[in-house]
Amino acid sequence: MKKTNAGRILDKLKISYKLLQYEVDENDLSAENVAGKLQIPLEQVFKTLVLRGDKTGIIIACLPGGAELNLKLLAKLSGNKKVEMISMKEIQTITGYIRGGVSPIGMKKNYPTYIHESCVEFSTIMMSAGQRGLQILLSPKDLIAIIDATLGNIIVEDI
Numbered sequence: 001m002k003k004t005n006a007g008r009i010l011d012k013l014k015i016s017y018k019l020l021q022y023e024v025d026e027n028d029l030s031a032e033n034v035a036g037k038l039q040i041p042l043e044q045v046f047k048t049l050v051l052r053g054d055k056t057g058i059i060i061a062c063l064p065g066g067a068e069l070n071l072k073l074l075a076k077l078s079g080n081k082k083v084e085m086i087s088m089k090e091i092q093t094i095t096g097y098i099r100g101g102v103s104p105i106g107m108k109k110n111y112p113t114y115i116h117e118s119c120v121e122f123s124t125i126m127m128s129a130g131q132r133g134l135q136i137l138l139s140p141k142d143l144i145a146i147i148d149a150t151l152g153n154i155i156v157e158d159i
Contacts, residue, residue: 004130005096005106010138013146017138020126024133029100031065038126038135042066045135046119046127048102050091050111053080058094060113062104062127067116067155077114077152103130104147113149115140120151 003011010017022037035042045065051074053059059078061069075083091099096108104113104127119125119140127143129136144151 002131002134004103004134006103006128006130006136009106009146010136015138015142015146017136017142019129020135020137022133022135024100029132034126034135035065040126040137043118044122044125046115046125048104048127050086050095050102051083052086053078054082055080056112058086058109058111059083060104060107060111061154062113062115062119062149063155064116064118070154070156073152074114074154077150077154078112097128097130098132101128101130101132101134103128103136104143104149105136106130110147113147114154115144115149115151116154117151119143 020038031045031047035045042065046062047065049061051059061074063069071083088099095102124137125140126135126137
C-alpha cells in the first residue's frame with residue numbers, strides 16, 4: 001500500500017495505526033459504503049467535512065458516518081455566527097486532498113478541527129487516510145492530540 005501524507009505523519013510521530021484498503025465506487029463515496037466494505041460499525045467511521053466560518057475562515061468537522069452535521073452547533077462551538085460547507089471545487093486547493101479522500105491529518109494547513117464527542121466511546125475510529133480507497137484506523141485520543149482537535153456535539157440528534 002502506498003503511504004499517504006497522513007501515514008507519514010503518524011509514522012514520524014510514532015503513533016500506532018492500521019491502514020485498511022477497499023475498492024472504491026466512484027458513484028458512492030459515502031461512509032456507509034466504506035463501513036460496509038470494511039465491516040466496521042458505521043458509528044466508528046468518521047467522515048471529514050470542510051467548512052468556512054464567517055469569523056474564523058476554514059474549519060474542519062469530523063463526525064460519525066451516519067450522522068448529519070448540525071451547522072448551528074458547529075458555528076457556536078467554533079466561535080462563528082454562521083458556517084457553511086465549502087464548494088467541491090475548493091476541496092483540493094484548501095486541503096490538498098480530493099473529495100472522498102479528505103483526512104483530518106496532513107492537510108496543507110492546520111485548520112481548527114472539531115470532532116464529535118462520541119469518538120472517545122471507541123478504542124479505535126476510522127477515517128480517510130488521504131486518498132480514496134484507503135482508511136486509517138487509530139485511537140481517537142491519538143487523533144485528537146495529533147490535530148489538536150476540539151470535542152463537542154456537532155451533529156443533528158435523532159428526534
